Amino acid sequence: MSWLEVIHPGVQSTVQDSGRRGYxxxxxxxxxxxDLISFTWANKLLDNPRHAACLEIMLGGFRAIAQGSLQIAITGARTSVTVNGEPVELWRTLNLDDGDELTISHSVHNRLIYLAVAGGLDSPEQFGSRTVVVREKLEGRGPLKTVDKLVPREPQRKVPSREVPAHQRPDFSSEVVIGLIPGYQYSQFQRTDILRLTTSNYTVSDQSDRMGFRLQGPALDCPPPGIxxxxxxxxxxxxxxxGQPIVLLNDGQTIGGYPKPGVVPILDCSRLAQQLPGGRVRFELCDLATAQNQRRLFELHYQNTRWCQNGQALEWL
Amino acid sequence: MIEPVSEDTILITLAPAIDDTLPARIASLVDSIRRAGFHWLVDMVPSYTTLMVVYDPVLVDFRQVTDKLRPIVHRLSTQGHTAELKSRLVELPVYYSAETGPDLQWLATESGLDCEEVIRRHSSVEYRVHALGFAPGFAFMGQVDPSIAAPRKTTPRKQVPAGSVGIANRQTAVYPQVSPGGWQLIGRCPTRLFDSTNLSLLKVGDRVRITPISREAFLAAGGELMP
Structure with missing residues (x-):
């Protein structure tokens, strides 16, 4: 059996998959x-099942030693990655030999790095998922620690060398535009406040985490009262x-009483989640049918494409 | 009213304001939708006046989901609700005291009552679970007698012990795990409200009756006194 032995877990690294369904x-x-986009590409590179678990490494600063040979893929934030001190590229398959030392530097541009292993990461399943929701403090569910082992579910399976085509890699530049599907209490907000929300520049606050991202910018004048x-x-x-918006993400609470002018499409949440404190964000109204079509296309792409032999492109089945 | 709110959720609003018949109606709606066996259904999150339905957007779009749900919602609003009779009654023992309820004396003074009367009023009402959320297994129950309703603390406690029984306005709840919290604490319940195998003990629509118990009974039932 092969695995990765963790030397430095980083600031906060957690096992994540597509999350719990129905709980x-x-x-x-x-x-x-x-970041569903980077997560999905890490699995796609290795032909892993769509919902296979990866390691989500926040801000990098990660080091591990391969015990036995194994195949991995790293996607997400721009950062430098080395194997035995030699630089290697992200967004492609990577073969590690016994004793290889993998180092992921601190990311200064973006927030999240995904490390997938061929076959998907093994860890205890709970509520139909391997996700770790740190804030729930459930037993045995915490961030990765030194000497933890990252073990693949199916050892020794390898795919040919591949890399994600450049035009299909997400752009995590320092300014993101995220959609806002009007909904919930949209009509209870004043017209001027909706205009302010959709035309102002916001910056990501340092009070942002897996529960939600707080944005700072021109405050809305007169949001409706609690609901x-x-x-x-x-x-x-x-x-x-x-009057400052909070975009609720994966570990957010399930119910709440603050008014909501709408919802950000999940693929846009991925781009938002990659922003560091100070990153610039703008909202743009978008319609539900468009968001739904983009999401559907994204999911169908995973299910219905396969890698070309040269490992440089994908073709629809 | 059925409205799409995101690419994978729809919100059904049953009434404009909270009332005591809603938990049973919402529970009955949840039951009807579940029994319809939709292959695209992912989750349903009931709250005071609403039901949020989560679906798989690869399988259906928001128009199809709305069309499928409309007749079910319509049927419920015309036929009334039979769930009232079937709803489950859960009994929760509570040890009310200064050592387990640091706000009990404050609440008594604030309400112009003595502690015994606060306890009597809190435990003589049959509550309904209106919503679950905030934390795993955290059930919002209503309605607390207006004479002992109290606002949340202005500064929430950093750590509320598991099992703590609190009041916030006309709602009451038991904290399933240690967590931060701003509710006024009046006692503690030794019953586990959430565990990884059985998940949440309470669900929306359940009826809940509270029985005051002694310190001895609390300890015998596995209750802990740690602050």
């Missing part, structure tokens, strides 16, 4: 990879009394 009515967050608590969709934009 929110127990008050359990969905969890799952914050009766209702179910919160992934990507919901809450406007508390201070």
């Amino acid at each position: 929110r009515h127990h008050g359990l967050a969905a969890g799952g990879a914050l 009766i608590s209702e179910g919160i969709a992934h990507g919901s934009v809450q406007i508390p009394g201070d």
Whole structure:
């Protein structure tokens, strides 16, 4: 059996998959990879099952030693990665031999790095998922620690060398535009506040985590008062009394009573989640059908494409 | 009213304001949707006046989901609700005391009552679970007698012990795990409200009756006194 022995786990590294399905009515967050795009590509590179678990490494600073040979893929934040001190590229398959030392530097541009192993990471399943929701403090569910082992579920399976085509890699530049699907209490917001929300520049606050991203910018003047608590969709934009938006993400609470002018599409949440404090964000109204079509295309691409033999492109089945 | 709110969720609003008949109606709606066996259904999150339905957007779009749900919602609103009779009754023992309820004396003074009367009023009402959320297994129950309703603390406690029973306005709840919290604490319940195998003990629509118990009974039932 082969595995990765963790020497430095980084600031906060957690095992993540697509999250829990169907447990929110127990008050359990969905969890799952914050950046669905990078997570999905890491698995796609290795022909892993769509929902296979990866390691989500926040801000880098990760080091591990291969015990036995294994194949991995690293995607996400721009950062430098080395194997035995030699630089290697992200967004491609990587073969490690016994004793190889993998180092992922601190990321200064973006937040999240995904490390997938061929076959998917093994870890205890709970509520139909391997996600770790740190804030729930459930037993045996915490961030990665030194000397933890990252073990593949199916050892020794290898795919040919591949890399994600450049035009299909997400752009995590320092300014992101995220959609806002009007909904929930949209019509209760004043017209001027909606205009302010969709035309202003916001910056990501340092009070942002897996629960939600707080944005700072021109405060909305007169958000509607609190509402009766209702179910919160992934990507919901809450406007508390201070008028500054909070985009609720994977580990967010399941119900809440702040008014919401709408919801950010999940693929846009991925781009948002890659931003560091100070990163610039703008909202742009978008319609539900478009968001739904983009999401569907994204999922179908995973299921219905396969790698060309040269490992440089994908073709639809 | 059925409205799409995101690429994978729809919100059904049953009433504009909270009332005591809603938990049973919402539980009945959850039951009807579940029994319809939709292959695209992922989750349903009930709250005070709403039901959020989560679906798989690869399988259906928001128009199809709305079309499928509309007749079910319509049927419920015309036929009334039979769930009332079937709803489950859960009994929760509570040890009310200064050592387990640091706000009990404050609440008594604030309400112009003595502690015994606060306990009597809190434990003589049959509550309904209106919503779950905030933390795994955290059930919002209503309605607390208006004479002992109290606002949340202005500064929440950093750590509320597991099992703590709190009041916030006309709601009451038991904290399933240690967590931060701003509710006024009046006692502690030794029953586990959430565990990884059985998940949440309470669900929306359940009826809940609270029985005051002694210190001895609390300890015998596995209750812990740690602050």
